[in-house]
Amino acid sequence: MVYQGLLISLCVASILYVPGWPCHVDKVGNHRFGNNCLLMCHCRNNEKCDQNGTCTNGCAQGMFGPGCQYVDIAHENQSTARHLDNLEGSESEFKYANLAVDSDPNTCSYTKQAVFQYGHPWWRQWFPYNVTFTSIEFHVHADYAANMSLFRVSVANVSDYENKDEWPRNTLCYETQSDDPPIASTSGNRSVLGVFCKQPVVGNTIRIELQRNHTQLVLCDVYISQDCPENRCGYNCSKECYCRPPYTLQDKIAADCPHGCLNSSRWAKGCDKVCDDTHWDEGCSKKCGHCAGGVPCNSSTGHCYGGCEPGYMNSPLCDKQCDDGFWGSKCTYKCGSCHKEHCNKTDGVCKSGCKDGFKVSTHCADECDDGFWGPSCTYKCGNCHEEHCNKTNGVCKSGCKDGFKDKKHCTDECDAGFWGPNCTKNCNGCHNQQCNKTNGVCKSGCKDGCNESTQCSHDYW
Template sequence: MDGYLSMVIVCLIAVQIQVICVQIPDECQSCGCCAYRNNNKCDNNGYCYNGCQDGYWGDRCYNKCKYANCLRCARINGNTCEECKTGYYGYNCGSLCGTNCNTCDKWSGCTECNAIYYGSRCEYYCGNNCASCDKRVGCTACDTGYYGPSCMCDANCVHCDNLKGCTGCKLGYYSNKGVCYECVYKTNGCTCSNSHNCIGCIEGYFKESYLCSPCPYNCTSCTTSTQCTSCTDGRFGNICQYKCQGNCIHGSCVSMQAFCQCKRGYTGYKCDHCMSGYYGFGCTQCSLGCSDTCHQHDGFCTCKYGWAGDRCDTCADKYFGNMCNRKCNSNCEACTAEYNCSLCIPGRYGDYCQFKCGKGCKHNKCDFKSGYCHCKNDNFITGYCHDCKSGQYGQTCEQTCLQTYSGYHKLQNM
């Protein structure tokens, strides 16, 4: 009997020691892992009234659930997981739901995939061109312009319908029941509407008789064997025979259209000479005063009325204006406006030649601005040469007055 009691006492001491040695996690001190409700968490002995927070179990809720991916386990047994963390499923929450899974059930795994994925773990991609993706079977409807289980057009298809398949094929292929097939004469550059006809040519060929022939070398498209419509980069000409560098003299090379785009005034395949209406080394435009075109070497031409000069680039006497079509006033020899003269006719002076030169001006000419002139003889008063000196009279002051005691008197004709 004493031996039995000793054994019981030892066992109780062992149990007591085991309880004392359990380490409570820091976050669970003072009932920290108890569920909180109505301001009550636990009693004085640490018993949690409302159960445990997620991830813990036991009366005092300081035991962690056994499995790392378990969100909530049974309170009486940490080995039984009731709910998995997001992204996991299975008895011990050890299986991944999949990165493309939208909703995941603990027992059955992924129940709904993100919009464009399917499969038990949403591991398969429906494709960019899928309009409707089912989790179990994949794509059930394609976007407009695509067809098939992967919603892709045929490799040789340029346009397809989600119901009819391919409706337009690449050049050199034809469509039959939604599939593109190669033309028999594709190697001859033909396009076709059925297997054996040739209705047109692919790029780099031109239609000749019933089939197509290749364009000249360096020619990327053409209409005949001697007329290219586009060249390889860096070339131009009717058969792409010229290199742009060094041959497109006064222009910009446009290989895509097989020609040299000339600068203003230039013409020719190489833009190396002047077009009609231009002249000289720099292909200067002929003057507006030319009645027709000008000589391409020096620009000389026949003038329109009102123009003057070898190149007809100035106004003729008595004309002014941008087009030399306005006349100066009648007293002007040259002008910049009707009443702004730069040269008067003989015998006139002033800004618009409104004054007469003195009657004694030599050769009937006087200064354009002041009216001063050289006198015909010494009988005129210098300056304007209009009045006679004292003792002289007559149109040219050539006659001398009779001198008497009372002054000068004109001599009477006998």
């Protein structure tokens, strides 16, 4: 079967797993399918359907379409069917329009033979009430299927169904397009075509019209479905929904509202329930992410259209925190030098304080001033040579100043009697061996016999 302009595999979305499947016959003998076996099969002879409602041997009387989900209203009004030629000639010459809705697959409605047909042949059916037309399926004799390559389906309000010339201003339901799929042949020398109105169309008469002269319209069975009642959707119109137009029958069956819901902006997906500000999806079953400014997420998609709160990645659902080490809006900022653990992902605050070598601050971004080191920059650097100490551990990377021992913090002066770089020189030429520990100058002068220089140098030492 081909549904022009739309490829449909099943009446509901293709499902890999259906809760409750396989379903058992219910207590009154009906086969069932769908989530938790809530839906009834509509197969010929009450046969079992598959998990999506598809019937192997065809639909039950009065049902049609993929999955046998559409209720036919055409066969209830056989006497009001007409076509271009059926009020002329004899029954042997022209086959009457009602033969397309007589429940006999072996009979067909024929218009005048193509060689004698100068207008566009048409077939129509009138209803004694307004119908919201959505889906039409027609079975064409395979020998005449090629004539259906160009056709139009339209809807109007007709006051006198007996008057074949009355066709007032009408509304398009469907028109063939150049990229439509080919007509499919089925068993029994029949080709089956199905069309959905581009959007539901209201009127009391529907008409199928070929768009070429010198063609013949041969219809063996016509099935017509109307839209669900207002504010109903889903399989068999069994679900409550409040969709904002326009929408198609496919949308209604899937309980999908492509243009949103009526009135409130907080409808759940499917427009069947109003969610509070913190939930979304069908039945309001999912919790919103962390939308910026506390704005509610979209109740159908869960998306935060104004962005995410600080501390969350820039994703549609705002449900993923920043990676460790990052914080702020869109996780733009890198954490400072926090002690032991990462910063707060919302505001970047280091809850456990700062690493050694950094000033006390909320973000631990500022190193100690030169000359200070350690936790909260508490300690003053020792006597480092040329440059300041390491701000984390206080080590003098370039060594100590002259006059200080070569230890990591350079805080200990040379022992008595020693001076210079790493205390490697002695004060042996000085009186009482007392000299300046930085430059070796003798404080009390030189020993007897020593050179009267600042360091009291002597050749023997």
